Amino acid sequence: MTKPNNTIYSQFALVYDLMGADDHSRAMIDYTDSIMSKFHIQSTKRSQPMRGLDLCCGTGTAIELLSERGFAMSGLDQSATMLAMAARKLKGKRIPLYQKTLPKFKLRKTGASSRQASFDFITSFYDSLNYMKTEKQLGYAFQAVGDHLVDNGWFIFDMNTPEALKTVWSANVYADARDEIAWIWRNEYHAKTKSATLRTTFFTKKGTSWERFDETHIEFGYSNTVIRKLLKSAGFKIHGLFKCFTFRPADRETYRICVVAQKR
Ligand SMILES: C[S@@+](CC[C@H](N)C(=O)[O-])C[C@H]1O[C@@H](n2cnc3c(N)ncnc32)[C@H](O)[C@@H]1O
Structure with a gap:
């Protein structure tokens, strides 16, 4: 019998890794390694790991791989089932996972403090930001990312193009x-x-x-021009808008872009 479900990633979450959809995270983390070394993204405080947030973290594969690299990670997703899968994968790692829905979100620090959480870098992989329905929503999401980054903090994300x-x-x-x-x-x-x-x-x-x-x-697909404009008005400097998995500039024929931006 058909189970109708209009909530995205409620049941899909249960089979996401099984069908190999998390392979993209593995490829993106290898690529993120090279992005970090190319742009010298590293902790400014020697004794402290960089704090990262994976936006729309899904089943938590990217978080797992980034924490293995020594980053202090957190995750956010709208889907309770995705977060449950992530929590299972990350068991014992004490990684804060937030159930929030983009575009506008506010994260508080865990524990007694009620201060807003801030991060040295924020990632968002796969088609997550393509779920923003309008330019306005995508702009709000970029602003919320900026609000949660420290000054000079980094934002690395990939997206499907309209092409x-x-x-x-x-x-x-x-x-x-x-x-x-x-x-x-x-x-x-x-x-x-x-x-x-x-x-x-x-x-x-x-x-x-x-x-x-x-x-x-x-x-929803957004042109490179729109993405640049929205990032700039959210206070970001764009270091690269690449053909994903390369450091070549994206063009009109590119299917997937990766953006490396820094809060200014
Ligand atoms: C294609 S999956 C990508 C998951 C993960 N980043 C990866 O690379 O495997 C898209 C994710 O975005 C989340 N998502 C979609 N729209 C969202 C929204 N408005 N707010 C928060 N999360 C959202 C979904 O729940 C899903 O986990």
């Missing part, structure tokens, strides 16, 4: 099957809003039968 949504997400169907899970994704691109709808259907094995669930996701 990716138009090409990869146009009238395409993707399907795959593993031993315990199978899925069908039907995509549709809407030129007017530079958005793409992804209708997902998953089947997961339960004993000898299969259970089905559906989720509908909508992603």
Whole structure:
């Protein structure tokens, strides 16, 4: 029987790692290593690890890898199920995980202090920021990121471009099957809003039968010009807007960008 669910990443969260969606985090962390060394992103206080926040952290893979590198990490996501998966992965690591919804968010320090939490760097990987529905929302999200960074703090994120949504997400169907899970994704691109709808259907094995669930996701694409403009008005200096996984400037044909920006 179909289980209708309009809350994104409620059930998808349960199969996210199983279908290998967390592989992107691994690739992004290797790339983040090179970004950090290229831009000399390092702690200014020798005895203290840099504090990082992974925005829209999903199942926590990036947090796990960044904490293995010695960073004091926190995570934020809107999905309770994603956060539960992350908490399980990060068990015993004392990593604060916040359930908050972008674009506007406010994080308080954990413990007795009621002061706003601040970080040396904030990351956001995969298509997370493509869930912002309007330019205004994306701008608010950038401002909230800026509010939670120390002066000169870094913001590193990747996003799908409108070109990716138009090409990869146009009238395409993707399907795959593993031993315990199978899925069908039907995509549709809407030129007017530079958005793409992804209708997902998953089947997961339960004993000898299969259970089905559906989720509908909508992603929005933003041009490099808009991203630059919004970051600048949120007080960021842009060090690079790259073709993701390279240090070559993104162009109109790029499918995925990675931005390295610094709060000024
Ligand atoms: C494609 S997943 C990426 C997860 C993780 N960053 C990764 O690289 O695997 C997108 C994530 O963004 C979160 N998300 C989407 N819209 C959000 C919003 N408005 N506020 C907070 N989190 C959001 C989802 O719950 C989901 O965990």
